[in-house]
Amino acid sequence: MTLFDAYIKKLADYQQELRAKGRQVREIYCPTEVSELTEGLPVRVGSQDSGGIILRGDTFLELGNPEAGSCAFLMWTDKPPLIQDGKITLIGPDIPESPGASLPFGQVLMVGGAGLGEGEHALLEGNQFIADQIEGYMIKSVSQLMWSRVSRDAAGKGFNFETLGRALMAIFKSAVPKIEAMEVIFVTSSKEDLQPLENIDEQVREISHNITREIWQAKGYDIECTLSWDCRSCEYKPVCDEIREVVRVRKKKSKKTKTAADS
Amino acid sequence: MTVKGLERFKQDRDALQFAVQGFEQSQSPERQLTVALVKAILDNYNRIIASAEEGKPFIANSYANAPELLAALNLPWYTLSQIPYLPTSEPYILDEIDEAERAGLGTDMCTLIRLGINNVEAGRVPLPTAFIGLLSLCDGTNMLHQAIAHNKDWHNIPVFCTDAPYLESERSIDFHADELRRMVSFLEEHTGRTLDVDRLREVIEESNKQYELWAEYNELRRAVPCPHSAAKGSQAWSVAQNYMVGDRRGTEWFRQLVDITEQRVSEGKGSIPNEKIRLFWFDIRAIWFPEVTEWLKAEWGVCIVMDMTGYAPYTLIDPSSEESMFKGLAKRNLCDVPMVRQVRGTADTLINDLMMVVKDYKIDCVVWPAHMGHKDGAASVGIMREVCRDLGVPFLQIGLDLFDKRYTSMDEIKDRISKFFTAMGLG
Numbered sequence: 187m188t189l190f191d192a193y194i195k196k197l198a199d200y201q202q203e204l205r206a207k208g209r210q211v212r213e214i215y216c217p218t219e220v221s222e223l224t225e226g227l228p229v230r231v232g233s234q235d236s237g238g239i240i241l242r243g244d245t246f247l248e249l250g251n252p253e254a255g256s257c258a259f260l261m262w263t264d265k266p267p268l269i270q271d272g273k274i275t276l277i278g279p280d281i282p283e284s285p286g287a288s289l290p291f292g293q294v295l296m297v298g299g300a301g302l303g304e305g306e307h308a309l310l311e312g313n314q315f316i317a318d319q320i321e322g323y324m325i326k327s328v329s330q331l332m333w334s335r336v337s338r339d340a341a342g343k344g345f346n347f348e349t350l351g352r353a354l355m356a357i358f359k360s361a362v363p364k365i366e367a368m369e370v371i372f373v374t375s376s377k378e379d380l381q382p383l384e385n386i387d388e389q390v391r392e393i394s395h396n397i398t399r400e401i402w403q404a405k406g407y408d409i410e411c412t413l414s415w416d417c418r419s420c421e422y423k424p425v426c427d428e429i430r431e432v433v434r435v436r437k438k439k440s441k442k443t444k445t446a447a448d449s
Numbered sequence: 450m451t452v453k454g455l456e457r458f459k460q461d462r463d464a465l466q467f468a469v470q471g472f473e474q475s476q477s478p479e480r481q482l483t484v485a486l487v488k489a490i491l492d493n494y495n496r497i498i499a500s501a502e503e504g505k506p507f508i509a510n511s512y513a514n515a516p517e518l519l520a521a522l523n524l525p526w527y528t529l530s531q532i533p534y535l536p537t538s539e540p541y542i543l544d545e546i547d548e549a550e551r552a553g554l555g556t557d558m559c560t561l562i563r564l565g566i567n568n569v570e571a572g573r574v575p576l577p578t579a580f581i582g583l584l585s586l587c588d589g590t591n592m593l594h595q596a597i598a599h600n601k602d603w604h605n606i607p608v609f610c611t612d613a614p615y616l617e618s619e620r621s622i623d624f625h626a627d628e629l630r631r632m633v634s635f636l637e638e639h640t641g642r643t644l645d646v647d648r649l650r651e652v653i654e655e656s657n658k659q660y661e662l663w664a665e666y667n668e669l670r671r672a673v674p675c676p677h678s679a680a681k682g683s684q685a686w687s688v689a690q691n692y693m694v695g696d697r698r699g700t701e702w703f704r705q706l707v708d709i710t711e712q713r714v715s716e717g718k719g720s721i722p723n724e725k726i727r728l729f730w731f732d733i734r735a736i737w738f739p740e741v742t743e744w745l746k747a748e749w750g751v752c753i754v755m756d757m758t759g760y761a762p763y764t765l766i767d768p769s770s771e772e773s774m775f776k777g778l779a780k781r782n783l784c785d786v787p788m789v790r791q792v793r794g795t796a797d798t799l800i801n802d803l804m805m806v807v808k809d810y811k812i813d814c815v816v817w818p819a820h821m822g823h824k825d826g827a828a829s830v831g832i833m834r835e836v837c838r839d840l841g842v843p844f845l846q847i848g849l850d851l852f853d854k855r856y857t858s859m860d861e862i863k864d865r866i867s868k869f870f871t872a873m874g875l876g
Contacts, residue, residue, distance in 0.1 A: 239714055241669075
């Protein structure tokens with residue numbers, strides 16, 4: 187079981203809640219092979235296929251402007267059956283229905299693969315920011331936000347969330363061959379609908395940060411350290427080790443006390 | 450009325466006035482933006498000089514003190530660490546560094562901090578009503594306020610420094626928001642000004658417009674070729690964080706910048722005729738930048754596409770309530786301002802910024818100049834190198850002084866860079 191599995195379940199609950207509130211929910215089932223995913227797409231997908239910057243005047247719509255609301259994250263699991271491969275869920279209006287709009291934007295990417303582990307975490311995280319890989323789609327270079335634009339040209343060719351979802355699946359499956367299944371959720375209904383997603387995102391971020399810390403620790407770096415040089419050559423290592431041990435013992439002790447109090 | 454420390458300020462003001470007249474001869478739209486910025490700097494000088502002469506309150510600060518609050522309090526301010534960057538300071542820099550050394554300021558301390566302390570010691574800056582600082586970023590800034598408090602003229606100047614927590618959690622942001630509230634109370638007490646929440650809202654709404662336009666401008670810098678040199682990014686920072694904070698003139702400045710740049714991008718015009726290497730200078734700009742950037746441009750076709758000062762990850766603040774504004778200001782002050790952002794806390798921000806800039810701006814190589822004062826960042830060189838290795842982008846660490854070009858000579862810097870480009874097959 188991976189650390190994200192519980193949140194995959196929470197996402198299912200989140201979608202269910204929005205259905206119950208009467209939100210427009212569309213489910214699209216796409217092919218699963220990379221070659222089939224990009225077949226028939228109205229835009230090109232691949233490195234440097236974006237066609238460059240999308241200027242304000244060439245913009246059909248914006249997604250995830252901070253005022254409208256933005257939330258994006260990725261989760262992975264080593265249990266592919268938890269993911270419905272090729273499924274795109276769209277909650278809210280689609281791109282062609284919203285010319286000139288600035289829509290709130292939630293994007294959740296879920297990938298599964300029996301071989302996926304912490305070694306793939308950084309690669310998967312980094313792939314969310316696809317830079318120049320989808321023609322007519324530009325993610326703005328703003329950290330911690332998924333704020334993007336669709337060009338008029340791309341919209342004119344029929345670019346919609348199915349296009350975006352299929353392109354993302356193709357990019358991820360090409361970059362990380364261990365991915366066996368991938369599912370995408372887009373939310374554009376309202377800023378209010380993004381709030382529960384942000385709560386999940388906060389917890390997912392913490393897990394992600396911890397995994398990243400572990401990865402760097404294995405390389406010999408402590409990214410939480412003020413000095414942050416190589417621990418192996420740091421004269422304070424024994425002090426840090428001792429503090430960590432004290433923290434560990436304290437946590438263990440307070441857990442025991444809490445259990446005793448609860449019982 | 451003679452006020453101590455004003456003489457040099459007045460000289461600088463006159464020099465700026467002269468510079469404006471010179472710049473105004475140029476019709477280039479980019480140059481007109483420079484003129485607008487220099488005029489704003491001039492205005493700031495005039496406000497401080499008038500305040501000092503008329504006995505009205507004005508503030509001195511170190512760096513990163515949520516300037517939106519000062520603007521909302523209608524308090525003029527000057528930033529000690531900004532003075533060496535002014536064109537009027539440049540001719541004196543080396544002499545002032547030597548002067549600081551003679552005064553006994555340690556040469557292992559960041560030169561920018563040394564220059565700040567020395568300007569106080571030499572009586573080149575006017576005595577403010579109060580001084581505010583930030584207890585973060587590097588060893589030097591943590592001590593700056595203590596050093597100047599020992600000056601016989603400054604020891605009666607009230608000092609307040611906000612504390613900067615290590616993490617970026619909700620708790621940390623709340624803590625720093627409270628620190629900013631305490632700073633406001635301190636300023637109210639010592640200047641007699643009162644913070645009007647509606648005025649703060651106006652300033653913040655205007656600053657949000659500026660940061661949104663700046664982010665738009667930075668999208669345009671992703672274009673190949675890059676439309677401008679790194680200097681425009683630094684100017685953007687000066688406008689939004691120093692001289693036109695929450696000011697409509699600043700918003701107009703950014704609006705024009707975006708319009709001009711969109712035009713350049715549409716026409717495929719780059720800052721240099723034949724861009725060959727897109728470089729990420731992972732630090733603030735050097736005082737002697739023009740000398741090296743001109744050489745980089747001519748010799749290697751290098752454009753510095755991004756640096757720390759020009760990067761614009763600024764939080765847009767929710768102006769709906771006083772609480773949301775203070776929280777937003779705390780986040781902006783702690784997590785967005787250059788250097789404080791990258792080296793204050795955990796290294797994930799540094800890692801993510803590197804990854805994002807390299808990918809989005811199609812960077813060919815990363816240079817960590819390793820300024821002698823940036824010991825905090827220097828500690829993360831191993832991490833930077835690993836990240837760049839994973840990204841497949843060459844990484845160079847030099848070892849220099851961003852303010853003293855004698856520390857590592859210009860020839861040596863050029864030689865190091867040339868060898869790096871050649872070895873990496875970039876030339």
